[in-house]
Amino acid sequence: MESKRKLIFICQGSDCKKSGSKSLNKKIKEEINSKGLKGQFKLIKTKCMDCCKSAPVVIIGEYFCKKATFEKVISQIKKS
Structure with missing residues (x-):
């Protein structure tokens, strides 16, 4: 059974946390909720x-985002 939701994996390892993955997770969650995309994406910590050298790391569907920023992640979400 295929899921209709796109999965977004956000690394919460120590190096990623130091590089801002917790705040990135919070911003992404707020953006998804504010843009009416709730239910289309699932955030998974x-x-x-x-x-670790590419921290923070985010995977959106099949897209692997190294040194992820809010802008990179949101642009990829819009492409999905």
Whole structure:
């Protein structure tokens, strides 16, 4: 059974947290809720993805975003 929701994985490992993944998660969640996209995306906090030199790391569907910023993530969400 295929899900209609796009999955967004946000690494919460120690290096990603130091690089701002907690605030990034909060901003993404607020943006999804404010733009009426609730139910179309599912935010999933993960443990370390072993890409610490590229922190913070976010995966949106099949797109792997290294050194993720809010702008990069939102532009990818709009493409989805």
